[in-house]
Amino acid sequence: MPPYIHFNHEEFGSIVKKDYTFTFxxxxxxxxxxxxxxxxxxIFTDMxxxxxxxxxxxxxxxxxxxxxxxxTGEDPGVPICTLxxxxxxxxxxxxxxxxxxxxxxGLGRDGIFIAAGGGVISDLTAFAASIYMRGSRLCIVSTxxxxxxxxxxGGKTGFDLFGVKNFAGxxxxxxxxxLPVESLKTLPKNEWKSGMAELIKTAVLDRDEEFFRLLKSxxxxxxRGDKLIDCIARSVALKGRxxxxxxxxxxxxxxxxxxxxxxxxxxxxxAGLGRLSHGEAVAWGMARSCELGLAxxxxxxxxxxxIISLLRSFAYETAAPHPLxxxxxxxxxxxxxxxxxxxxxxxxxxxxxAQGGQLVSDTxxxxxxxxxxxxxxxxxxxxxxxxxxxxxxxxx
Numbered sequence: 130m131p132p133y134i135h136f137n138h139e140e141f142g143s144i145v146k147k148d149y150t151f152t153f154x155x156x157x158x159x160x161x162x163x164x165x166x167x168x169x170x171x172i173f174t175d176m177x178x179x180x181x182x183x184x185x186x187x188x189x190x191x192x193x194x195x196x197x198x199x200x201t202g203e204d205p206g207v208p209i210c211t212l213x214x215x216x217x218x219x220x221x222x223x224x225x226x227x228x229x230x231x232x233x234x235g236l237g238r239d240g241i242f243i244a245a246g247g248g249v250i251s252d253l254t255a256f257a258a259s260i261y262m263r264g265s266r267l268c269i270v271s272t273x274x275x276x277x278x279x280x281x282x283g284g285k286t287g288f289d290l291f292g293v294k295n296f297a298g299x300x301x302x303x304x305x306x307x308l309p310v311e312s313l314k315t316l317p318k319n320e321w322k323s324g325m326a327e328l329i330k331t332a333v334l335d336r337d338e339e340f341f342r343l344l345k346s347x348x349x350x351x352x353r354g355d356k357l358i359d360c361i362a363r364s365v366a367l368k369g370r371x372x373x374x375x376x377x378x379x380x381x382x383x384x385x386x387x388x389x390x391x392x393x394x395x396x397x398x399x400a401g402l403g404r405l406s407h408g409e410a411v412a413w414g415m416a417r418s419c420e421l422g423l424a425x426x427x428x429x430x431x432x433x434x435x436i437i438s439l440l441r442s443f444a445y446e447t448a449a450p451h452p453l454x455x456x457x458x459x460x461x462x463x464x465x466x467x468x469x470x471x472x473x474x475x476x477x478x479x480x481x482x483a484q485g486g487q488l489v490s491d492t493x494x495x496x497x498x499x500x501x502x503x504x505x506x507x508x509x510x511x512x513x514x515x516x517x518x519x520x521x522x523x524x525x
Contacts, residue, residue, distance in 0.1 A: 274324025
């Protein structure tokens with residue numbers, strides 16, 4: 130069992146409820162940052178349910194089952210579907226279990242899928258809801274820092290397939306999203322670390338340097354109290370604005386949220402899905418993105434140094450090759466080549482700029498491959514020459 134970080138009530142404090150409303154491709158998604166775990170009454174009311182409640186299903190994993198039971202209370206009318214926990218269970222088999230449970234309890238298209246868990250549970254539940262009878266209703270109660278600042282908001286769903294993270298998925302925003310700070314009080318330390326990486330990513334993308342300075346001020350300690358709420362709120366607000374502008378990643382805005390993810394997902398694949406947390410992989414990927422940005426002349430050296438220093442302050446691995454990269458260079462590059470964010474057969478990367486981030490898509494495959502071989506797997510230092518890039522600035 131991983132170590133837990135226990136906070137007392139005073140360290141979390143009592144907050145004023147923060148609510149956000151976004152519209153993602155015509156779907157209204159309401160986000161609630163609040164103290165307590167929501168009750169069924171709250172969920173059905175916020176979902177606009179009047180009169181008799183439709184058949185609904187609450188999905189959790191073994192770790193969040195106590196939270197699921199707190200949501201349902203004494204109400205036997207909403208059954209609980211409990212999945213095995215962990216990234217290695219983010220499979221079609223888990224989706225099939227959710228769909229089978231929904232069919233068994235008689236969910237119709239007016240029924241509600243309620244996810245109670247972190248990123249794995251919200252992604253799986255949202256995917257199941259998106260294909261059940263061609264689309265049902267969805268509510269997410271996010272219980273981890275990673276889920277709150279990234280996975281729950283924006284409508285991306287999916288599961289791992291063919292050894293590739295989130296290879297299959299849809300865009301299906303939840304109507305109601307709850308971020309109850311109470312659920313973080315006994316969050317395992319490794320889950321805090323996973324979520325912290327996504328906070329750092331968001332701060333790098335935010336053109337307002339105040340967020341980055343705030344994270345630096347923690348000096349490697351996890352945020353608490355009002356500062357924790359501030360971090361969650363900033364992440365929700367920035368991601369919501371970006372996704373509203375580009376809900377299905379058809380343009381360049383939403384792609385910026387993939388900072389560190391192309392490298393990070395490839396690392397997760399070659400290391401073995403579930404061997405390191407998503408956040409740890411993204412943190413390592415951000416360090417690689419800094420190196421790529423330096424080589425392209427996009428990322429100023431002092432900016433790259435500041436980002437990597439912040440990552441190291443939270444004890445992330447930033448050196449290449451990664452200790453879990455038990456493979457040769459060609460295998461890693463093949464994993465990069467399987468990234469679902471490729472367009473026109475070309476890989477795309479997000480690198481830090483002087484402010485925010487920039488999207489880079491290569492049009493000269495050999496030079497960038499040589500750079501990756503030297504810097505990302507085998508170590509060393511090189512510059513990229515003869516590389517024509519298409520890059521888009523972050524305007525947030």
